[in-house]
Amino acid sequence: MTNCCFRVAGDTYFLNFVHSSGKYSAISAATRHGGETLAEMIEKQNEMETLVEIQYFGKVAIDINQVEHDYQTYSKVGESLIEFNLNYEPQNVSKSDLLEVNNFLEKLDERIKDAQTEIFSDYLKNGISKSFIQIHIDAFTTTGKDLLKETFAQGMSLDEYFLHEIEIDHIFIFPDSSEEYIKLCFRISEDITDEILFVRFGKDFLVKEINIEY
Numbered sequence: 001m002t003n004c005c006f007r008v009a010g011d012t013y014f015l016n017f018v019h020s021s022g023k024y025s026a027i028s029a030a031t032r033h034g035g036e037t038l039a040e041m042i043e044k045q046n047e048m049e050t051l052v053e054i055q056y057f058g059k060v061a062i063d064i065n066q067v068e069h070d071y072q073t074y075s076k077v078g079e080s081l082i083e084f085n086l087n088y089e090p091q092n093v094s095k096s097d098l099l100e101v102n103n104f105l106e107k108l109d110e111r112i113k114d115a116q117t118e119i120f121s122d123y124l125k126n127g128i129s130k131s132f133i134q135i136h137i138d139a140f141t142t143t144g145k146d147l148l149k150e151t152f153a154q155g156m157s158l159d160e161y162f163l164h165e166i167e168i169d170h171i172f173i174f175p176d177s178s179e180e181y182i183k184l185c186f187r188i189s190e191d192i193t194d195e196i197l198f199v200r201f202g203k204d205f206l207v208k209e210i211n212i213e214y
Helices: 038-048 095-106 108-124 128-138 142-149 158-165
Strands: 002-008 011-020 023-031 049-054 058-063 069-077 080-088 167-174 181-187 196-201 207-213
Touching: 049 095, 058 069, 058 095, 069 108, 095 108, 108 128, 108 181, 108 196, 108 207, 128 158, 128 196, 128 207, 142 158
Parallel strands: 080 167
Antiparallel strands: 002 011, 011 023, 049 058, 069 080, 167 181, 181 196, 196 207
16 A cells, blocks of 8 residues: 655645555545545536537536636538537536537538528518518619629529528527527628528427527
8 A cells, every 4th residue: 555645725635545456546535634535525526517528619518616608619511611609607507408409519510401491481481581681682772783683693583692692600509598599690791781690499409480680
């Protein structure tokens, strides 16, 4: 058996090691003041902070000592460079909540296609997507519209052109919110307008809302 000691924040810790299969393992620890054992401290720290692996973000934490966790990253999906934002209060989220977010992101290509299908369907029903397209058309003067038409296929309308120009721009994820949850945000061009068309998914991964953010 081997003994050693070390200091942490003024306290002295005594460790006893026992030889086992050619390796040494700590079997006990005690502070000079008779406080928590090292094993208890490590266990408590593990309870306070949990790390979860999430697609695109890597390891994220659930640290109950923090009021809020806010992660941001960029990644290319298909031809689009997407900004990812993950925000939650650790007191209100569990490891399983974050794993569900990971399940969503592991099939992000499919989720984006689902969102695009909903946008197109909404447009055909003269929904909010139609208004989003009209905002961009109205941003052009008559001359500007004529010049734009010269750049794409003959017979295509401005509506059709802008509908096909919509692309994913950024994603907001709120795993502790049943109202927001995951929002896929689409835009046409910042050079035309600042408006964003978002598609909000619920925790069942179904589309719950399509709307415009200004």
